[in-house]
Amino acid sequence: MTVAKGKSVAVIGGGIQGLCVSLALAQRGCKIDLFEENACLISEASLWNEGKIHLGFVFGNDSTSRTAAFLMKGSLRFNELLSHWSGGTLTESEISTPFRYAVHRDSLLSPEQVDAHFSSIQSLIEHYDEDQRRAYFGFSDRRIFRRLDDTETARDFDTDRVAAVFETGERSVDPQAVARRLTQAVMAEAGITVLLGQRVDSCVQDDKGTPSISLTADPGQRHSYDAVVNATWRDRLRLDATFGWKPDRPWLFRYKVALHTESLCDTDDPRLPSTTFVLGPYGAIVNFGKGRYYLSWYPTGCIASTQALVPSNPLLGLCDSARAKLESDIIKGLAQLVPACADLDLRAAQTKLGGGQIFAWGQGDIDDPQSQLHQRFDIGPRSAGRYHSVDTGKYCMAPLFAEQIAEGICPKS
Template structure:
């Protein structure tokens, strides 16, 4: 079987490796000059169990992300032939409830209890980064909270079992795995503009795109898998899968920091709303975000305009805004940035079914219960939903295509 995969983020790269190992001849198309250069490299790497979706008190969103989170470490470790658990945060996340959260303390505590029961009873609970069976999220004392957060803005703090991985390391490992696969042909600097049936009798497809040397067409594919985040809906519409519902194409940036000395600021997430987080991977590698400062574009266009490259001054301003934003809630971000030897302002487009400001209770972005796989014949379109959901979706498609 000859398969074309559009987009070399974690979704497309996982598919390419898994399908090639089952014997498929794969062409992986990517607009950048290497795989995993967008949001799949530049995100916090949270392996979701659903704790940030307290805005959906039905638990529908948590149930939808839970299986992918549980299976992420074993699937990716198998894909990369490396145990990725060593590239994760080592402590449970601190969940800081902001005074302007869209969920109050009572409802959040009730949500945690129900989600602890749901996650702990999952048949794959032991596959996660900690021992989930029997886990109970714990509210920290007011004294503990005041050591790490501003009591004027932090209502409460909780220990939850979620972990995050260093996405840069994972991205480099994916690149090595793709390079080692003899059955994966990587077509970089190739922007796909159309996918069309080539021969209705045998069901073959062709992929058309733009390269530095002009238009180019690849032919004779038995199957096409659209694994893009940026531009996926436009291509879907051309093959008869028009967009439906509501959606948001957001371009977000965050800070990726390396420090010259050990800094023990804990991993913490400030929510539920338009706030931010700190991830401490190894006491010298950090991720920092403050949602309003890092959101460069929020569009409902099918193909939104790509933001212009940031200037040095713009990056400096974003660093300052993220630092000052986090400082309104959390202590310790200043310690990270004061010890920094490298600060990178990076990000990418993120697609979600939903729209509206996440600072508002009415925003449908508080729900993640609709992503997944859409099909039309031998054309597949994948709404990845979350970084941590991609590997599981890749295994589902691989089994469907290759048995």
């Protein structure tokens, strides 16, 4: 069911998904109440993620290529929609250097299998015309990947552990920069009322199909809207359950931490290109230039996992020494594969350790080739009447899903 322009919508969750939905709806004339439990917008997964705008390279264990095709569709729209809502394109300093993919010798896929997967991504992207490809941060080369030769590989990587390296056209955006842009846009939008420190407790629908929510601070009081959007990510299953929806298959929450650095070195260190290590429990280096890095190491950085309906935050209450150990373990892990990482002096840099929940359908872990975690095409909005619940799945998909939700609630035509 759709509602006419000017009607009221409650958007629950102030991460990238909630902000994009709010902006998309406000620009269609809806009046939005945006509820966020924390004291500020975009402070969880949407701030602490790697910002990779996936073209599908990392999903090589989905032999159907459905994940790559699905994510590519959202990623090719990311920049355009974000620019439209926030009133400007991302600058070069807000985008990472292009990613390399380094194939670990213990990888679930051999370099030849990775090569074959990358070739299928090449075919997928060729279905898009040049303008659509250019919308992906100006990408214009015909080839989207190239395997480095042995000399190039040995220059930056420990070849006892790294079997092959590919350079690609894939990029990350700086989630902190995106957070600033989206927050400013939301605050400037007259049709959006931001309600911080407000935890939504439940959502129900009455006999006439009108949805209403209650707040934890005032559980007896119900607030009715023409439509409600659940964009709470870590709390989504619980809120869905209050609406009467139960998950129909297993799921997993994993809490992953990463390190943001500022001014780790004065200039760009050419030995630290943006790199994702595949395929298994490894990590990533994201280089935003001028000593700004995002560094992660899965074996020590994935600090909790649960199949509970509501995951807890394992970073809360962690003492300083435990945090410092997490930071140095990230560097040590990466230095096994990229020796230059060992030269990074965290004491000389401003560092921030943070993390967020990763929700995915399936169980097992990423070192299990059978795990459904290697597939991410079964994500996006699900609706019943005027209640909409969105499994963002991936940061890169949030703008496209926001457009889809807005079109469902308030069609343009």
